[in-house]
Amino acid sequence: MEKFMGPNFLLKSEVAIKLFNDFVRDMPIIDYHCHLSPKEIYENKKFKNISEAWLYGDHYKWRVMRANGVQEEYVTGDASDFDKFLAWARTVPMTIGNPLYNWTHLELQRFFGIEEILNEKSAPEIWNRVNAQLNSEGFGARDLIEKSNVKVVCTTDDPVDSLEYHLLLKESDFPVSVLPGFRPDKGLEINRDGYLEWVEKLEIASGQSINNYNEFLIALESRVRYFHSLGGRVSDHAIDSMVYLDTTMEEASSIFAKRLAGNQISMEEEKKYKTFTLTYLGGLYAELNWAMQFHINALRNNNTKMFEVLGPDTGYDAMNDQEIAKPLCQLLDALNRENKLPKTILYSLNPKDNYVIASLINSFQDGMTPGKIQFGTAWWFNDTKDGMLDQMKALSNVGLFSRFIGMLTDSRSFLSYTRHEYFRRIVCNLIGEWVENGEVPYDLELLGSIGQGIAYNNAKEYFQFQERSLLTEKI
Template identity: 25%
Template sequence: MTEWTLHPDRALPADPATRPVAREIYETTRDLPIVSMHGHVDVTTFADDAPFPDPAQLFVVPDHYLTRMLVSQGTPLPALGVGPEGTPGLETDPRAIWRRFCAGWKHFRGTPTRYWLEHELVEIFGVTERPSAESADAIYDQIAARLAEPDFRPRALLDRFRIETLATTDPAWSDLEQHRRLAAELGSLAENVGGNGPAARAAHTAGTAAGSGSAAPGTATLPAPRVVPTFRPDPLLHLDQPAWRDDVGRLAAASGIEIGDYTTYLAALRERRRAFVAAGGSATDHGHLSADTTPLPDDVAAGLFARALAGDDVTAGEAAAFSAHMLFQMAAMSCEDGLVMQLHPGVLRNHDTERHAIFGPDKGYDIPVVTEYTHALRPVLETFGHVENFRLIAFTVDEDTYSRELAPLAGVYPALRLGAPWWFLDEPDAMRRFREATTGTAGFSNLSGFVDDTRAFCSIPARHDLARRIDAGYLARLVAEHRLDLDEAVDTAADLAYHLPKKAYPAPTP
C-alpha cells in the first residue's frame, strides 16, 4: 500500500506560469509565527495543560465543521459524542466515535475540513495511512500514543505550532483567573522556534507599511506566547433571551456592581471590560443576527431595560432595537478603553429548534442569512469612524456584501477593517473570491489578516497554512500579470500572514 503523503504544492495555482511564483512567495511565509486573534479554544485547555483525552475528543467532538457533514449523511450527533450527559444514544466510547469519523472520510472530499484534517494527521501526528473503516483502529492507536507524550500537551503544542498570540472567547462574567495564571506561567518560546531563516526575517523586516517595525536580519526571536481573553457580551445584549435576567445577575456578581437600572448595567459592562484589558485582552466579539447599530434615545433604552429586568414581556422588535442600541454603546466604550470591536453578524443560530432544545446552544445548525451593512453600520461609522482610538472589524458570511458594501466602507473609514473570510467562506475558492472582490477597493492594508475562528486547537496551523497558500497564489497572479513586483508580493504576503493581524488588534493600555 502506498504511503499517504501530502503534495508540497497543494492549494497553490495549477497554472504552470504562476505556480513557481506562488511557491516562492509561500516559502517566505510558511514558517511565520501565528497570530490567532479570533478563536474559541477553551482557556482551560492551556491553564490545566492536561493531555488531550483521546483522538475523538481532540478531532471530532469539538469540530462543528466535521460533525455537521457527518450529520448531513445520516449520522446523528449523539453517535459522534455530541450532546449533554443523558442524551439518548450518546456515544461514550471514543474509539466508536473515531470509527464513524474514519468510515465517513469520503464525505469530506473537496472541503476545507479535508485539507485541515490531512494537515493535522500527516504533519502533526505522522499518520501515513488515509482514514477509512479499515484503518480507523490503527490510526486511533497511533494518535493516542502521541497524545500521551509530553510534546503533545497543549502548552508544548503552542510552541510547536509557533503560536505567538492566541485569543480565546470568554463570557463577560468570566473571572479571568485562568488567564492571569497563564500569563504568569507561560515561558518564552525557545529561540529556535523564532528561527533565523528567511521566513523569520521576513516577519520582522517586511510589512513596514503595516506599522510593524523591523528587526535586524538574523536576530529575530519570538516574544512569549500569550493566551489572551476576548470579551463576549452577547447574552447580556438581547433582552428576549430566556436566561437574560440570570446573566445580568452573573454580570453584577462579577463586576461587584449591583444592577438595578440601565445606568448601573452600563457601569457593570464598563467594569468588566476594564478587567479584560487588565488580563491582556485586546478585543470584544459580537455575534448578532443583524449588523444594525442604530442608537435609541437614552430614556427609551432605559425603559426597555427596566421592563425586561422586571420580567415584563419585551417584543421581538423592541429586543432587536435594544441590541442595535447596545452595539452602538459597545462602540462608544471601545473608544474609551481601546478594545477592538469585532462584529460577525448574519448567522441564524440554531436553525433546527428541536435539535437546539435537545443538544443546547450552537448545536442546532447555524445557517447564514442575507446581511446589510451600508445602512446598518452608518450610525457607528458616522460617529466613531474617524476616532483614532476606535477599531471595528466587520466579518460576513454573505459574499454579496464584499464588493458592494464592506470593501468600499473599509476603503474609506479609518476605524474600519474588513475581517477575513469567516466560517462557511474559509475554503479555498471563497478565499480567492474574497481577494478578487475586495482588493481593488480596500487594498490590502485595510484588512484584518487571517482569523481561524476555531474550537479545534490542532486545526489552527492547518487553517493558517491554507490561507497563506491561497494568498500566495493570488499574489503570484498579480506578479504574473505585472501588477506587482515579486518583492512587493513577498512583502504583502508577510503583511497578510503576520503584520496585519498584529496591527488590527493592538493591545490597549490597562
C-alpha cells in the same frame, strides 16, 4: 499530476512556491479570535485519544457526518471514542471537495507525521499511531500551540467570566500570550431567556448594584476595564441581525427598566436598546484602543428538535440573508460623528455581503491607522478555498488587500492551526497568479512583504497585543 497534499499543495506557480517557502510559511501566528478553553491551556490538557482532540465539540465534522448518514450515537452520543473515530474515518472520503478533507490530512501530516490517507481501512492503524503520540510527552494543549508557532491567543469570554485561568496563565512560564476576548452577547440580547439571570451575574462579577440602566452600563464598563487589565484588546459581537435605531439615554433607560421588571419588550425597543448599548461600548473600545469585531448574518439553532436535545453550537446553523448595509453604516457613522469609532473588523456569514463590507469599510478609514476598519477573513461556511478567495478578491478590488490582517482559527480545536497554512498557501497562490498574468510586477521584496504582512505583521501592528517571548520550535 501533483502528489496529494505534497509540498506544492495549492501553489500553482513558481512565484507562489517561492513566496510561500521563502517568506510566508514560517511566520508566527496571532490567533485573534478563537474558542479555545483557557482552562485547558493552563492545565496543558492531555488528550486520551484522537477522538477527544478531533471530534469533541467540532460541529464542522458533526454536520458532514450527519449528512453522510451517521447516526447521532456516533456523532455526539454514547458510542465509544473508537467507534466515533471510525464513523469519521468512513465519512472522510465522502468529504472530497470540502476543506475538511484537506484540513484532516494537514493535521495528520503536520502534527503526527502521518502521510497515509484516512479512510475506514487505514483507521485502526492511524488510531493507534496518533494515540501513541498523544499519550507521550509534548502533545498537551500548550505543546500544540507552541509547535504551531503561535504568539498570541485571544479566547472568547463572557463579561461575567472570572478570567481566573487568564490570571494564572499570565503568572505562568507559558511563552504564549493568552488574552481574553470580550463577548457581551448575553447583555445585548435583552429579549432572550436568561437575560435577567445574566444581569444578576454581572452584578456579582462587577461588584456593582444594577437597579437601572446607568448602573448596568457602569457594570459593563468595569468588566471591559478588567479585561483590559489582563491584556484584553478585542471585543466580539455575534450580531445575527444588524440593527440601528436612533434613541436617547432616557429611552434606553426606560426600556431597560421595563425588562428589569420582567416584561418583554417590542422589536423596536430591542433595536433601540441594542443601538445605545453598542454605541456606548464602541466609544469605550475606542478610548482603550481595542478592536471591535462584528460577526453578522448567522441563522442559528434552526433545528428545534435537536436544539432541545443538544443545545446551541452543535451544527444546526446556517447563513442568514438579512440586509446589513444601511444599519451597519448608521452605527459606524454614529460612532464616527462623536470621534468614538474604534478599530473595527466586520465579518458576514453570507458572501452576498462581501462587496457591501469591502466598499463600506473605506467610508470610515481615518487616514492615520492603516486598515483601521477591516473586512474580516472568510468566516465559518466561507472558510473554504473559494470562500477565502472571494473575500480577498472583493477586498483587493475595492480596498487594500495589502493591509488585510489575515487569518484566525475561530475554532475549539488545538489542532486547527494548520488552517493558517491552508490560508497562507491560498494567499501566495493568488499573488502568484497576478504575477503570472502580468497584473503585478515580479518584485519579491514587495510581494514578500505583503505576504508576511497578511500572515502576521499587519495583525501585530493592528492589535498591539502584549506579546511574551516565543519558543522557536515549529511544526
